[in-house]
Amino acid sequence: MPEREATIGPEEGLHARPAAQFVKEAKRFASEVVVIKGGREANAKSPLKVMALGAKQGDRVTIRAEGEDAEEAVDSLTDLISAKQ
Amino acid sequence: MKDYVRLTGVAASEGIAIGPAFAYVPGDLKPERENISEDVVGEELESFRNAVKAVVRKLSETADGLRESGGEGEAGIFDAHVEMAEDPELHSGVEERVRDLQSPEAAVISVGEEFAEMFAATEDEYLSARAEDVRDVAYQIAAEIMGGEDAGIEMLDKPSVVLARNLAPSDTVNIPKGMALGFVIAEGSRTSHVSIMARSMGLPAVVGVGRALEEALAAEVVALDGAEGYAVVDPDPATISSFEEKQKNIAAEAALLKEYKHGQVRTREGRRIEVVANIGSAQEAEGALERGAEGVGLFRTEFLFMERPELPTEEEQYEAYRKVVKSFGEKPVIIRTLDVGGDKDLPGVDQPEEENPFLGWRGIRMSLDTPELFKPQLRAILRAATHGNLKIMFPMVVDADELRAAKKVLEECRRELENEGSRFNEVEIGVMVETPAAAICAADIAPEVSFFSIGTNDLIQYTLAADRGNERLRRLQSADHPAVLSLIGRTCEAAREAGIWVGVCGEAAGEPAMVPKLIELGVTELSMSAPAIPRVKKIISGL
Numbered sequence: 001m002p003e004r005e006a007t008i009g010p011e012e013g014l015h016a017r018p019a020a021q022f023v024k025e026a027k028r029f030a031s032e033v034v035v036i037k038g039g040r041e042a043n044a045k046s047p048l049k050v051m052a053l054g055a056k057q058g059d060r061v062t063i064r065a066e067g068e069d070a071e072e073a074v075d076s077l078t079d080l081i082s083a084k085q
Numbered sequence: 086m087k088d089y090v091r092l093t094g095v096a097a098s099e100g101i102a103i104g105p106a107f108a109y110v111p112g113d114l115k116p117e118r119e120n121i122s123e124d125v126v127g128e129e130l131e132s133f134r135n136a137v138k139a140v141v142r143k144l145s146e147t148a149d150g151l152r153e154s155g156g157e158g159e160a161g162i163f164d165a166h167v168e169m170a171e172d173p174e175l176h177s178g179v180e181e182r183v184r185d186l187q188s189p190e191a192a193v194i195s196v197g198e199e200f201a202e203m204f205a206a207t208e209d210e211y212l213s214a215r216a217e218d219v220r221d222v223a224y225q226i227a228a229e230i231m232g233g234e235d236a237g238i239e240m241l242d243k244p245s246v247v248l249a250r251n252l253a254p255s256d257t258v259n260i261p262k263g264m265a266l267g268f269v270i271a272e273g274s275r276t277s278h279v280s281i282m283a284r285s286m287g288l289p290a291v292v293g294v295g296r297a298l299e300e301a302l303a304a305e306v307v308a309l310d311g312a313e314g315y316a317v318v319d320p321d322p323a324t325i326s327s328f329e330e331k332q333k334n335i336a337a338e339a340a341l342l343k344e345y346k347h348g349q350v351r352t353r354e355g356r357r358i359e360v361v362a363n364i365g366s367a368q369e370a371e372g373a374l375e376r377g378a379e380g381v382g383l384f385r386t387e388f389l390f391m392e393r394p395e396l397p398t399e400e401e402q403y404e405a406y407r408k409v410v411k412s413f414g415e416k417p418v419i420i421r422t423l424d425v426g427g428d429k430d431l432p433g434v435d436q437p438e439e440e441n442p443f444l445g446w447r448g449i450r451m452s453l454d455t456p457e458l459f460k461p462q463l464r465a466i467l468r469a470a471t472h473g474n475l476k477i478m479f480p481m482v483v484d485a486d487e488l489r490a491a492k493k494v495l496e497e498c499r500r501e502l503e504n505e506g507s508r509f510n511e512v513e514i515g516v517m518v519e520t521p522a523a524a525i526c527a528a529d530i531a532p533e534v535s536f537f538s539i540g541t542n543d544l545i546q547y548t549l550a551a552d553r554g555n556e557r558l559r560r561l562q563s564a565d566h567p568a569v570l571s572l573i574g575r576t577c578e579a580a581r582e583a584g585i586w587v588g589v590c591g592e593a594a595g596e597p598a599m600v601p602k603l604i605e606l607g608v609t610e611l612s613m614s615a616p617a618i619p620r621v622k623k624i625i626s627g628l
Contacts, residue, residue, distance in 0.1 A: 046173050
């Protein structure tokens with residue numbers, strides 16, 4: 001199962017607008033995608049779960065996906081999450 | 086005199102309101118049924134999904150409506166609610182409970198509550214505030230399933246002060262236009278939606294008044310001051326007239342602000358005087374800009390160091406400085422390096438017990454002795470300078486040697502950053518003239534700096550040997566004393582010789598009677614707390 005680590009880039013952390021953009025991007029993929037922080041897993045397509053992780057700028061998270069477009073999903077989401085803006 | 090109740094809370098949105106009280110007490114939404122029978126599971130799942138669709142449609146309509154009337158920020162709140170209502174995890178949680186024979190309305194309320202608690206537990210102010218959003222959305226879906234009526238805030242038919250335990254965004258938009266004069270709310274913080282909405286509607290609000298609100302629910306009239314953060318229930322005539330007076334003053338200030346907010350001011354002779362702000366934290370930058378600050382004349386950095394278990398890192402300081410510098414764009418921001426003495430605790434620094442902290446180990450004295458404190462701050466400032474027009478000034482300097490020692494450390498930091506390949510920018514250097522010694526030695530110091538900034542509060546206290554905090558010495562706490570004026574004059578004279586400028590960043594800079602005298606002596610920059618800015622600009626234009 002492809003997975004990659006990333007460091008949260010946006011100043012607000014994975015909240016508000018960055019969380020919304022992240023979830024929107026995750027929904028483009030057919031694969032099941034999870035974000036893992038400190039052993040807690042969240043469905044990447046659920047804004048509620050993603051925000052409840054409370055990931056802040058500089059936190060390390062892992063993105064893992066399972067499905068036909070898993071590789072692409074992991075790459076695209078780690079890039080998005082680590083971008084500053 | 087009549088007794089009245091005073092409610093104290095968070096100053097969430099500025100302004101004064103006086104008016105009839107409207108207590109908004111929605112009935113607690115209780116699920117009609119806890120459980121359902123097995124044969125209706127399919128039907129109930131269907132009714133949950135339909136309710137979600139209906140709520141999403143309503144929320145989207147509200148967002149569109151707000152967007153059309155220019156309320157982009159508020160529209161965003163409702164967009165986020167749409168996403169919450171459509172959340173796959175919310176749906177799967179509810180559907181699972183319904184399959185276990187819980188009623189859909191009970192299921193959505195309890196799943197919403199679980200998420201709300203997760204948010205509340207994050208210890209993050211922004212996320213904790215989102216707990217109320219999830220609850221709001223879950224309750225709307227539950228209400229839709231039960232087909233209930235709304236609780237009646239849309240019935241408000243005369244302009245009133247709204248009192249409530251809390252107001253969800255769906256409540257706030259349901260208030261008929263012009264019918265809310267202000268809000269007094271039991272729960273919440275400055276980042277709650279009701280606070281955000283109140284600020285964007287330009288209505289005063291006090292939030293977080295707590296249980297005391299219960300005593301106010303039967304009130305006839307409420308007066309509130311959103312800048313001070315309190316409300317008075319059934320005020321007596323004297324209180325009402327004092328609120329009306331405040332309202333008038335605010336209107337007059339607003340008119341002044343409108344006239345002088347933008348643009349620079351000159352005296353009639355054409356002398357250009359910069360009017361800038363003193364700020365004590367990154368959050369104050371916005372308010373200063375709104376009041377027409379042409380920059381920051383004194384950015385105190387103590388807030389970064391106080392009430393915490395360890396010293397702030399260079400990175401943390403860099404972020405804080407960068408934020409402020411960026412928000413001011415091209416305008417100058419003068420950062421004063423740490424000025425703490427024995428009167429305040431500093432984490433990780435071994436401070437001696439002192440009998441006279443104001444005459445003790447503080448300001449530049451402490452910084453020079455403690456490179457582990459001083460250098461990260463200087464490095465952070467040099468790096469933040471890449472984002473705007475940053476200057477630095479040193480506090481409590483008494484002679485040119487101290488300045489040279491500080492400049493040497495700054496040079497070291499510059500070299501380190503260069504070797505590390507870090508991005509940084511040059512900064513202009515200034516000295517705070519707040520000891521009589523600095524004023525007396527001004528001619529020695531001036532050739533080595535780009536500016537002076539006179540800290541009148543300390544200069545008065547040190548010159549007149551009068552404790553700033555001693556009430557009995559009020560008479561000796563003014564800059565309008567021949568000794569103080571003479572030191573200011575001397576400083577300006579030395580600056581003129583060396584071709585540098587002089588600012589004032591003490592309270593005298595914002596005192597109407599002192600402004601003409603300071604300008605007369607040669608001061609060209611006045612730095613004050615933001616609310617004084619429009620008034621001072623007006624005074625200068627009339628000189």
